[in-house]
Amino acid sequence: MVAYGVGMGGKREVLAIEPFYSESNESWRAFFKKLKSRGLQKYALVVSDAHQGIQNAVKNELLGCSWQRCKVYFMRNILAYVSPKDKELFAAKLKQIWLQPDFESAIAMSNLFVDEYGSTYPQAIKCLEDGLEDSLQFYHFSNIDHRRISSTNVLERLNKEIRRRSKVVGIFPSQESYIRLLTCYLMEYTKRMGGREKLYQTRQVEACHAKKGIATAKQAKRFFRSKNVSVKRQPKWRSLLLKNCEHLLTLSKIAI
Numbered sequence: 001m002v003a004y005g006v007g008m009g010g011k012r013e014v015l016a017i018e019p020f021y022s023e024s025n026e027s028w029r030a031f032f033k034k035l036k037s038r039g040l041q042k043y044a045l046v047v048s049d050a051h052q053g054i055q056n057a058v059k060n061e062l063l064g065c066s067w068q069r070c071k072v073y074f075m076r077n078i079l080a081y082v083s084p085k086d087k088e089l090f091a092a093k094l095k096q097i098w099l100q101p102d103f104e105s106a107i108a109m110s111n112l113f114v115d116e117y118g119s120t121y122p123q124a125i126k127c128l129e130d131g132l133e134d135s136l137q138f139y140h141f142s143n144i145d146h147r148r149i150s151s152t153n154v155l156e157r158l159n160k161e162i163r164r165r166s167k168v169v170g171i172f173p174s175q176e177s178y179i180r181l182l183t184c185y186l187m188e189y190t191k192r193m194g195g196r197e198k199l200y201q202t203r204q205v206e207a208c209h210a211k212k213g214i215a216t217a218k219q220a221k222r223f224f225r226s227k228n229v230s231v232k233r234q235p236k237w238r239s240l241l242l243k244n245c246e247h248l249l250t251l252s253k254i255a256i
Contacts, residue, residue: 028057069134081124103139
């Protein structure tokens with residue numbers, strides 16, 4: 001099991017890697033207790049799937065911490081009750097709930113969605129209503145890019161890379177050797193992430209993207225050329241953007 005954290009300032013870090021024999025309530029409580037014993041003091045949000053053991057452990061061990069249900073797994077749970085012929089359109093409309101700019105807009109969108117499909121797919125709508133509030137907790141953290149804390153996609157990509165690395169070895173002589181390999185890789189991964197531009201941007205950065213119309217490196221070059229500024233090399237972009245904080249934050253996503 002891998003625990004992955006991000007601070008309010010945007011710094012990302014792998015917090016722990018532990019072998020799990022079963023995902024029981026006791027296992028998860030022991031996992032969080034160990035994190036606290038190693039120095040974890042301030043925590044605001046836990047993002048995971050809807051495993052009951054995780055939910056219970058968060059309530060009992062991380063007092064005052066919010067729990068965010070992964071929106072991707074949640075949508076899959078809802079779509080399990082939808083007919084294949086309607087699934088594409090249903091999913092496209094369902095996804096709009098989590099793309100709203102704030103909590104109130106998301107609730108309003110969900111109400112419209114319930115009115116439209118309540119009679120057609122009552123089981124899917126019941127699943128949505130039961131877990132909707134838990135899947136919208138990320139809206140209460142406006143300082144962090146909502147796309148990064150509304151699901152476990154970042155951790156899933158990390159797990160995929162871990163599986164790729166371990167598959168090369170095949171059979172490990174012991175559990176300790178497996179843990180050592182993964183620990184070395186995760187230490188390297190954390191160090192590498194620390195040297196990159198911060199991926200977790202504020203909502204103000206996203207607003208700046210929309211305002212300036214900058215979404216890719218090519219568009220960034222076009223923007224500066226329109227201002228009669230030479231941008232042949234990436235370091236040149238950064239030195240220019242240092243003159244304007246708003247532009248600097250905009251580039252932070254481009255430069256990754």
